[in-house]
Amino acid sequence: MNTYLIISSIANCLAALLLVGNILSSRRRNPVAYRFVWFLVSVAGWAGAYVFWRYSSSEESALLFCKILTSFSIFISLTLYDFCLKLSGKLGRLSVGFGYIVGLVIVGLTVGGSIVAGVSSKHGHTFWPDAGPLMPLYLMFFAGYLLASGWILVVNCRYHLGARSKDSLFVLFVCCIGFIGGATNFPLWFDIPVQPYGNGLVAVYVLLMGYGLYENRYLKVGVDLYRFIISASLSVSAAVFYTLIFGFYQSYIGSEVTQSGLWLQGVWAFFVSALIFWGVPRLKLLVEIAFARVFQNGLNDAIVSLKTLPSRIADLLDEQEVLSEVQSTIVSSLEVDRVAILRLDSLSGYYRCVCATDAFSLGVEAFELEPNSALIEGIAQQPKCLVLDQIFEELSPIYYASLVDLRNRFDLSVIVPIFVGHEIFGLILIGRPKHMKLWRGEESSMLFNIGAQVGLNFRTRDIERRANEVDKLVALGTMAAGLSHEIRNPLVSVQTMASLIQSGKSIDAVSKDFKEVLLRDVKRIGSIVEGVASYSQNQQVRKVPVSIVDAVHASVAIYQKLAEDAGVALTLEYSDEQSTVVLGSYDQLVQVFNNLIENALHALRSVEHPKLLIQVNPRSSLGHRRKNLVEVLVVDNGPGVPAAIVSRVFDPFITSKDTGDREDQHGMGLGLAITKRIIDRLGGVISVCNLPQGGAKFIVSLKVFNSEERHGEVE
Structure with a gap:
């Protein structure tokens, strides 16, 4: 010794x-x-x-x-x-x-x-x-x-x-x-x-x-030898510690302690501790290898789910749907039960929680981050997926302290920035996994890509939102100019009558023809006001399953006699009525097709052999999330839409009709604007193009009703 x-x-x-x-x-x-x-x-x-x-x-x-x-x-x-x-x-x-x-x-x-x-x-x-x-x-x-x-x-x-x-x-x-x-x-x-x-x-x-x-x-100690030394040292330390406790206990109770007995206890403790520090982990590894196929299948499913998430969210229109899809995929794929998403609020300028799982603490809903906070500025300098227990590079003290504070406040494991370039749109906060594990590089890379894709999605939406605001301003200017032009002419007769009354002349002295002009112009002003109100109002309608074929039939029946009198060959074609049911309002759909048919009949008045074809065709959309759609085509062989206005034909007060033809709101350029407003509210799309052989083709696309969808909701 x-x-x-x-x-x-x-x-x-x-x-x-x-x-x-x-x-x-x-x-x-x-x-x-x-x-x-x-x-x-x-x-x-x-x-x-x-x-x-x-x-x-x-x-x-x-x-x-x-x-x-x-x-x-x-x-x-x-x-x-x-x-x-x-x-x-x-x-x-x-x-x-x-x-x-x-x-x-x-x-x-x-x-x-x-x-x-x-x-x-x-x-x-x-x-x-x-x-x-x-x-x-x-x-x-x-x-x-x-x-x-x-x-x-x-x-x-x-x-x-x-x-x-x-x-x-x-x-x-x-x-x-x-x-x-x-x-x-x-x-x-x-x-x-x-x-x-x-x-x-x-x-x-x-x-x-x-x-x-x-x-x-x-x-020159290799990694494997280094691990062996650590394991052996821990085993020896545990054996020595047990021997010390055993010796003190035997002395305390007055029992005789022998060297051979201590050696025996020490050797036994060493083998038990070696089994714990060395044998159990390797046994666990062997079990995992034996069941690798079962584990790998689940792991592959999780990886596939994360990899396909960017393509899935690309097809979603609503921002809240995007965030919910991201949250649910992360929860199911990474075996975590706490995920929260912070989004930059354009009104307040703060990052606020917009989506969180039930398991997350209630404090995250009231949590706010300033855009100029150390955390946001640190992430913006070098956006990346932050696995908090695996950060090994040096960070600035204030940035590091903010990460520690956020980790401890919500018991986080990973922070994923939602970004484009160095612009941070939000953060994905991920809690600790249900089972202890090391985050793999592949998982971190996929989370990073998801954050970048969601950020790109947000950037696109912001650009579209700004473009829409510009379009609205342009439309407002167009509407103001249209109103000024449309009301100015009929106001002339009203002003003339007012001047006559002011001068003391009797109404009986006014000619019959002038009175008819006055009544026509007053009616014209009333039609303009009614049309603008119809375009501007936010009608609340109850959505129910509606057959497109029935709505088109109703519109055709209304204009059938008018078309025959005008010599227009009006044809309706459809294949399967069962696959053309949509979720919407019957009256509004009839109004849509009335506007389109009437618009086509006006365009065909000067055509030698006028034809109007209406087709109802079911089809499927392309993309990761395939949707069943129904398309209604309204095709005429008229002169088509003038090239100068074809891109703005759905804006208010955009029309190709002469001033003398504008007898009601349908002649003022409000009919197609109202039609597009209705289709937009129903979640559909309307477009127009000129045909090479002449004429115009209007296309209305709506999503086919699925029995699993909710209906009866008010919009």
Whole structure:
């Protein structure tokens, strides 16, 4: 045992001195590493005195070196505490300063014999220290700062992200290895026959700390060997810890403790811990490999669902539908139950929650982010999918603090920006998975692409919204000009009559022809007002299943006699009446087809052999989400729509009719504007084109009614 203790102590000392030299000679000025130097100096002093103590041949020299190693060991936990404070970025000058003062007092007590009372022969050791009356004070001081260091590391894991959190977790684990090993030196002080088998773990602890601190493979340790050393060290530490507890318990109850019994307990504990640290993970891996096909199928389905999400949302018209589809896909594919989406509110200028799962905390609904906040500005500089536990690059302190705050407030795992370029439209907040896992690069890439696609979708909608606003302003100007032009002419007769009345002339003196003109013009003004009101009103109608064929039949019946009198060959063609049912208003659809037929009959008045064809055809749309549609074609062989107005034919007051032909609102350019307004409200599309052989073709497209859809809603 003496040989083992000498060799392990030399290893402990050399490992500490090697790291001290490595840190001091390094060109990198790392404040954390310099705090670690003081810890290494304490370990080196303790280990060096330990070597000389084991070589001592007299009681006096053995006692001297025992007091020296005890004095150095006092500062091991204190310097570790100082190092942990620096690692976590916390200030603790008062607690550290108090520790050094108390430590120096304990050093004085050690020199005076209150901590180390003397040395004596114990359990095969010629000189082993005896605990003094104030030894509990030393143990309380040592354990207090050691536990404080552990608590700092635990809190640091909680309140930091990525590399900083992982560093704290790494230090916590290797500290357990080293201090469990060092603790095996204390049982013999109290005559408990537990040998210091773990003394060699201190060297392992020091080297692992240096390796993790520097990420410098000066030992050329491969990853697999490094993992093996970690697993073996944890197993040995657990076995030593169990042996210590077992020895203390046996001494407490007064049972005899033998070396062979302790060895047996230690070996048994080692194999059990090795099974836990090494065997169980590999057994789990073998089970996963055995059932790889089952797991892979589910994984593939999830990946396919995420990959196809951008194409699915591209076909959605409503923004809320896009967000709901994104949320539900992420929840089902990534096995998370908490997803919230923040969207930039154009009115308030804040990012607000517009979509969240029920499992998310209620606080997210009231949560707001300013556009100039550190979080948004940090994400905008370099948009990417942020896996909060896997952030290893350096971030600005204020950006880093905002990420930590958001993670802790809502227990987040991933933040996905919704962006285009460096413009952030929103954020997708994803909670922790239902089962602990590491986020794979493929998942992060797909989430990043989803955020980019949704951002592009939002950008497109914003551009369309602005274009619509411009179109509305243009339409408003056109309407104002049209109203001015349409009302100015009939107002002439009204103004003339008013002038006659003002001059005192009798109404009886006005000619009959002028009276008829006046009545016509007043009727004209009333028709204009009625037409504008019909176009502008937001009629609320009850949507019900309606047969397009029935609506077209009704319109054809209305204009059949008029078409025959005008010599127009009016033809109606349709194939399957069952597949032409849409969700809408029967009266409004009849009004649509009335306007189109009447418009065509007006256009055919000067044609030699006028023809008007109306076709009702079912068809399917293209795209990821195929839709069954019904199209109504109104085709004539007239002169067509003038090229100057074909792109604006659905705007109000756009018409090709002469002023003398405008007897009601249908002659003012409001009929087609009203028709388009109705089709838009029904979720359909209307378009027009001129045919090469002459004539115009109007196309009305509406979605076929699905029995699973809701109907009876009011719009």
